[in-house]
Amino acid sequence: MIENDTIAAISTPLGEGGIGIVRLSGPESFNIASKIFEISSKKASGFPVDRFLYHGFIKDFQNNIVDEVLVAYMSAPHTYTREDIVEINCHSGIFTLRTIQKLVLEAGASLAEPGEFTKRAFINGRIDLSQAEAVMNMVRARSEQAVKIAARGLQGEVTSKVEKVRESIIAMRAPLEALFDYPEEFPEEELSVISLTVHIEDLIGYLKEMLKGTERNRAYQEGVSVAIIGKPNVGKSSLLNILLQQQRAIVHELPGTTRDVLEGYLNLGGYPIRLIDTAGIQGTIDPVEKQGIDLSRSAAGQAKLIIMVLDGSENWSEEDQEILNLRQQDQGFIIVINKSDLKRKLKPDIFSKYLPDVNIVEASALEGTGIKELEEAVVNQLDRKYQAEKFGESPIIVTIRHEESIKHAVEHLEKAKEITTEQPLELVSLELQNAWDKLGEITGDTINEDLLDKIFKEFCLGK
Numbered sequence: 328m329i330e331n332d333t334i335a336a337i338s339t340p341l342g343e344g345g346i347g348i349v350r351l352s353g354p355e356s357f358n359i360a361s362k363i364f365e366i367s368s369k370k371a372s373g374f375p376v377d378r379f380l381y382h383g384f385i386k387d388f389q390n391n392i393v394d395e396v397l398v399a400y401m402s403a404p405h406t407y408t409r410e411d412i413v414e415i416n417c418h419s420g421i422f423t424l425r426t427i428q429k430l431v432l433e434a435g436a437s438l439a440e441p442g443e444f445t446k447r448a449f450i451n452g453r454i455d456l457s458q459a460e461a462v463m464n465m466v467r468a469r470s471e472q473a474v475k476i477a478a479r480g481l482q483g484e485v486t487s488k489v490e491k492v493r494e495s496i497i498a499m500r501a502p503l504e505a506l507f508d509y510p511e512e513f514p515e516e517e518l519s520v521i522s523l524t525v526h527i528e529d530l531i532g533y534l535k536e537m538l539k540g541t542e543r544n545r546a547y548q549e550g551v552s553v554a555i556i557g558k559p560n561v562g563k564s565s566l567l568n569i570l571l572q573q574q575r576a577i578v579h580e581l582p583g584t585t586r587d588v589l590e591g592y593l594n595l596g597g598y599p600i601r602l603i604d605t606a607g608i609q610g611t612i613d614p615v616e617k618q619g620i621d622l623s624r625s626a627a628g629q630a631k632l633i634i635m636v637l638d639g640s641e642n643w644s645e646e647d648q649e650i651l652n653l654r655q656q657d658q659g660f661i662i663v664i665n666k667s668d669l670k671r672k673l674k675p676d677i678f679s680k681y682l683p684d685v686n687i688v689e690a691s692a693l694e695g696t697g698i699k700e701l702e703e704a705v706v707n708q709l710d711r712k713y714q715a716e717k718f719g720e721s722p723i724i725v726t727i728r729h730e731e732s733i734k735h736a737v738e739h740l741e742k743a744k745e746i747t748t749e750q751p752l753e754l755v756s757l758e759l760q761n762a763w764d765k766l767g768e769i770t771g772d773t774i775n776e777d778l779l780d781k782i783f784k785e786f787c788l789g790k
């Protein structure tokens with residue numbers, strides 16, 4: 328599966344910045360780069376010396392200077408892709424980066440597909456598939472916790488656990504296979520079915536342990552959506568702004584100010600949070616407002632946690648009751664009684680009646696009181712939802728793909744365990760083989776080309 332062409336792409340974000348990098352990988356990397364790179368020092372003997380930085384200029388084919396750059400050449404196999412790599416460090420301007428990319432393509436490179444550098448690292452055996460996915464998780468990490476989980480994945484923690492189980496499966500299958508191949512030499516009576524069953528049970532336990540905390544790790548990695556809902560004018564947008572510490576949404580004394588779903592990102596207790604402000608929910612005949620309210624309902628439906636805002640200076644209403652009914656069983660839920668700077672009208676008995684166990688925070692978005700308490704309530708609810716144990720001791724399965732493979736492997740092992748008592752042992756061996764295959768999908772050892780392509784397509788360009 329070794330690919331032979333030389334690929335290139337801009338590997339840093341497209342935007343103004345100190346440095347931008349155009350990266351090449353493949354056997355022609357150096358030849359291609361040298362067509363457009365003019366080294367400044369005439370004394371640079373032996374160019375290119377492996378892993379040295381060379382100062383010089385990128386020139387187009389009409390000999391015009393495009394940019395002043397530093398170029399590094401790294402020879403195979405000790406590189407990210409295990410191929411020859413050239414990195415052109417230029418000034419990070421969109422036009423400069425694009426021009427240099429265009430020049431290397433004209434000089435013979437082909438444009439890398441998203442994730443193709445990492446795919447080559449996988450194909451060439453430098454990393455396995457779970458490590459490649461950890462690379463993507465690292466790039467996307469939006470909190471300290473997410474970085475820690477990705478770093479553990481990068482070091483091959485998932486792989487080593489999975490490989491341990493796969494080795495045990497091989498060890499279990501060996502006597503079974505010997506029995507099928509040489510029945511005279513290995514009489515069936517000598518095979519301990521009981522010890523086989525115990526072994527399989529151990530593996531099932533080990534794999535199930537790996538699945539614990541999956542949802543939480545995914546929450547750290549992918550973030551959690553939290554929707555702020557409530558009647559018009561209760562202060563939802565004011566709360567969004569104060570939590571985000573920026574004027575993200577328009578706040579106005581007129582009810583029905585927010586018409587669309589707005590969102591912003593923040594970090595609370597290690598959770599990257601997508602905070603969603605919604606249009607105030609009420610009965611309306613205005614078609615635009617109606618559409619906004621439909622969006623509010625659907626945002627509420629998709630959120631992991633709902634913050635329902637009430638205006639403490641008003642009484643509980645039927646509309647509040649309707650909004651309360653949007654809450655689903657598996658969602659976290661917090662009530663904010665806002666406008667606590669005003670005279671309180673909302674009667675406390677309403678909560679004992681409708682919301683006996685609910686988490687209530689009193690706040691004033693105007694004066695900034697109760698916000699810390701609200702943040703703590705959010706983290707508490709998420710910790711409870713994801714059963715956060717002490718971080719670091721937990722397993723690190725993050726992706727749904729890994730989770731599915733492990734679950735399937737467990738199913739095969741459970742089948743294998745069942746049939747050990749009934750025989751035939753050929754079927755036990757087959758189920759063990761299936762479990763082994765399923766686990767191999769995690770490391771990429773047993774995976775088909777289409778799935779591989781699908782995984783790497785999700786990577787960003789230049790990675």
Ligand SMILES: Nc1nc2c(ncn2[C@@H]2O[C@H](COP(=O)(O)OP(=O)(O)OP(=O)(O)O)[C@@H](O)[C@H]2O)c(=O)[nH]1
Pocket residue numbers: 557558559560561562563564565566577578579580581582583584585586605606607608665666667668669690691692693694
């Ligand atoms: N006194 C007081 N006024 C507040 C407080 N929070 C918000 N307000 C005011 O209430 C009005 C409505 O605030 P918004 O944040 O726009 O309310 P909203 O819930 O987003 O309203 P819609 O977008 O119309 O659904 C504005 O005039 C705010 O200044 C508060 O804690 N105390």
Ligand SMILES: [Mg+2]
Pocket residue numbers: 563564565576577578584585604605606607
């Ligand atoms: Mg609003």
